[in-house]
Amino acid sequence: MLWLILIIVLIISLIAVIKAADIFVENLVEIGSSLGISEVILGVTAAAMGTSLPEFGSAIIAILSGNPEIGVGTVVGANIWNMGGILGISAVFSGMITTKKAYLKRDGSMSLVTAIILFLFLLYFGSVNIWAGIVLIVVYLGYLYYLIQGQKKENQKNIESKSNEKNPKNLRKKTMWALAGILGLAIGCRILVYCTVELSDIFTIPEMFAGILLAFGTTAPEFFTVLTSARRGLSHLAIGTVLGSNIFNIMIGLGVPALLVTIPVENIAILYDAPVMILMTLTLLLLMRRNHRLTRREGLILIVFYAAYITLRMFWTV
Template sequence: MFELFILILALIISLIIVIKAADVFVDSIVEIGLTLGISEIILGVTASAVGTSLPEFGSAMIAILTGSPDVGVGCAIGANIWNIAGILGVSAIFAGLITTKMQEVRRDGSMAFLTTLTITTALLLMGEISFVVGVILIIMYVVYLWILIRAQKSSKDREIECCEVDEKNKDLNKKTILMAVLGLVGLAIGCRAIVYCTVELSVMASIPEVLAGILLAFGTTAPEFFTVLTSAKKGLNSLAIGTVFGSNIFNILIGLGIPSLFVTIPVEPITIYFDAPVMVFMTLLLLFLIKRGMKLTRVEGIILVASYIIYIVTRLTIFS
């Protein structure tokens, strides 16, 4: 009983740390972006996305390279489904409205869809992620980064502010960078604690392994959840959507691409024929909902969350 109390207390404290760390990380990364003249959306699909995706990347790498490839692939694909249907859905419900721009949907949304389509097609054709597939995935990410760099160079919207901010924020930049790093570290530590407590509580409660795996996936995506939710509530819509698109792209192209360079990754049939196609469907659903008015309202958020609930119930009852 005492151990149960300690785990619950640790879980609550970890959640508080993660919420505060996400707040600090979002504020700091936006300030850095403004200082350097980097657009909000590009910050979202690069720095924020990669930073918050480290738990999934690390989990997938460790699982794949230590002989549990199904866990690694499941973590990456499951995280992507949750990022779209769960995180953006919940954020839209709480924020009330998340807006975006056509160019962001065309570039980052299309890349997210192309990523899911590529990995799903490869799995359906080959039944595994080979070295060749890994090379293709990594090349796709390099090309995507090149497109982002070109987009940033051609954007001169903040040229007027650059000189002012540069001079007066030289000292502030160091503090802001430190706060961004501390926020990211806080996210990593807090989320690791959430994962540990979740797993331990599931073992104590004799929760089935499949359900424990889903709870673990929730833990690894906690940085994205709190970063996106905080961004949406602050009105930083491009950062919120950019973080999800960028995270989903990174999870597949790098999270599965890099380990496949070292070992061929076998994938179980249920992931190939159910989870991966659901990931493609969720991405298409998100793009369809956004394109209707370049925004996500509470209604769209409810649709996304309902879709995720249907997926989880189906996964646990029919395909478990």
């Protein structure tokens, strides 16, 4: 009867994670309004960093446990899933996800540049070494500085806006609820991963599919945050979370561990995963280039792209 208990816990955890995502998104947006921080900036910074902690933690744990090669695969695989799976599914369920041209140009371009920088290091060195780590971290800090300066200019234009009125007591309350939401996401997603792995063992699910399920577990916070944002009509937050997460995963998720140890990389990551990540990023930007939005049709295109990637990877032999 263990399988039945695991399924019940899995369902309860799923409900809890969805509720935690609601709490996190709702309070994060209200915090942004109180501080005069735009929705998209919240997405590419706070939401992206908070929901990317599982991937970052996985990379660090892999390195400290003597399996550093897993780190790159986790990060690159997560980034491809973020675009093909999370954004694709969210667009299908919400009907449409929109953003502004300026946001797409800034964060989309940075996401593409980030992927290309990583690929060039992998291609030239065959690993992510300390020099790569330094470059990645410095570029990320430059990106954050650019975001902060942009937000300051935007705030100056709306200096008399009511949205900039601060209530310290209310702000503290919203911050506590947002932290509770992200903590609930982390705990709930960890339970989801545990139940999924245990059920895969009980029902002898092939390792490939178990690995895909485990990868979903590490990106579950992004999935529920983006899906909740899209469902609530917070499209800028949804797009910002995915693009910001992809940037953070590479720049910090790999940059920081690379300062500790050179991260070896398997051929499949260099010859297949990294190029697919770049191609997926280009596809996303091209789909949104004209109207700066993702409809159900574009969402389906991204899902099909991801399905093709996973299918081909199953038969990769190099």
